[in-house]
Amino acid sequence: xxxxxxxxxxxxxxxxxxxxLSCSPISGHRSVSWYQQTPGQGLQFLFEYxxxxxxxxxxxxGRFSGRQFSNSRSEMNVSTLELxxxxxxxxxxxxxxxxxxEQFFGPGTRLTVL
Amino acid sequence: xxxxxxxxxxxxxxxxxxxxxxxxxxxxxxxxxPWYKQELGKGPQLIIDIRSNVGxxxxxxxxxxxxxxxxxFSLHITETQPEDSAVYFCAPPRRxxxxxxGKGTRLHILP
Numbered sequence: 001x002x003x004x005x006x007x008x009x010x011x012x013x014x015x016x017x018x019x020x021l022s023c024s025p026i027s028g029h030r031s032v033s034w035y036q037q038t039p040g041q042g043l044q045f046l047f048e049y050x051x052x053x054x055x056x057x058x059x060x061x062g063r064f065s066g067r068q069f070s071n072s073r074s075e076m077n078v079s080t081l082e083l084x085x086x087x088x089x090x091x092x093x094x095x096x097x098x099x100x101x102e103q104f105f106g107p108g109t110r111l112t113v114l
Numbered sequence: 115x116x117x118x119x120x121x122x123x124x125x126x127x128x129x130x131x132x133x134x135x136x137x138x139x140x141x142x143x144x145x146x147x148p149w150y151k152q153e154l155g156k157g158p159q160l161i162i163d164i165r166s167n168v169g170x171x172x173x174x175x176x177x178x179x180x181x182x183x184x185x186x187f188s189l190h191i192t193e194t195q196p197e198d199s200a201v202y203f204c205a206p207p208r209r210x211x212x213x214x215x216g217k218g219t220r221l222h223i224l225p
Contacts, residue, residue: 004157033213035215041217042203042215042216042217042218043158043203043215043217043218045212045213045214045215048212048213055211056210056211056212058212090157090158092157092158102148102160102163103148103150103158103160103205103213105150105156105157105158105159106157107155107156107157108157
């Protein structure tokens with residue numbers, strides 16, 4: 001069974017640009033969550049999608065948005081990039097929107113904003 | 115993470131000794147208590163979890179203990195080995211179903 005895949009693995013952008021990251025969950029998983037990981041702040045929750053609907057949202061500005069497609073694949077978009085957006089972006093999938101389901105993480109997309 | 119405190123932030127132990135990491139949460143509705151391990155260059159991976167109706171769970175060298183009254187649960191690693199060096203996260207869910215991770219504990223196993 002294939003794991004969670006994220007593309008691209010590495011990305012370099014400049015301030016003011018926008019970026020789209022992609023996540024393909026494990027087959028059959030309907031929930032996809034996104035996290036931002038930085039050395040100082042740890043893993044910060046961005047949002048969770050379940051059956052194409054955003055179920056939960058973290059405390060990030062509106063520049064961060066996402067969506068989920070009918071095949072459960074998810075994309076995350078960051079507009080007007082800032083230097084502070086440089087981070088590892090992780091997505092995680094789980095079977096259903098129930099809290100005691102194990103989350104399976106992808107390897108992440110390392111975003112560098114210059 | 116919000117309402118989730120993890121201690122210590124860094125821990126160095128001699129190979130073969132034990133390591134204990136504690137996670138304190140605030141949402142009394144939490145009923146599932148997982149620990150994740152993140153190795154360099156990889157995403158976090160679940161290593162052990164416990165439900166609220168159980169006080170302790172063990173899997174070989176790792177164990178998790180839960181104190182619901184005090185709202186904390188701990189990860190115990192015995193007979194530590196070099197491959198245990200990683201960052202460990204707790205992630206107790208909340209009544210709003212958000213999964214918030216602790217800030218992580220960097221564990222160093224010293225030779």
